[in-house]
Amino acid sequence: MSVKTPPPWAKPLPENCWQLLVYVQPGAKKSEIAGEMEGRLRLRIAAQAIDNKANKALTVFVAKCLGVRPSRVSLESGETSRKKTLKVLDLPEPDWSALGAPGVPS
Secondary structure, three states, X not given: OOOXXXXXXXXXXXXXXXXXXXXXXXXXOOOEEEEEEOOEEXXXXXXXXXXXXXXXXXXXXXXXXXXXOHHHEEEEEOOXXXXXXXXXXXXXXXXXXXHHOOOOEO
């Protein structure tokens, strides 16, 4: 089942781009979607928050969930915070169900 209506943590930008508000928990047992928290998509990321590893793993995980290349997902703000803002390029009709179900494994 695909979900075309954007969730509250996804904001459309010009030229088929999206801004995603996320809350990240690094150092988890596995990378997975963990629901929503404070109006943000809550994600558990297996990588540790050392030497930018968790941020890199975050962009790769989100890209995989949305079916885009990792180079199309960038960290816009929150490099050292759990509250982060991502930008996804060239995503004309996202299927938000790929990011909406808790427990989706990496």
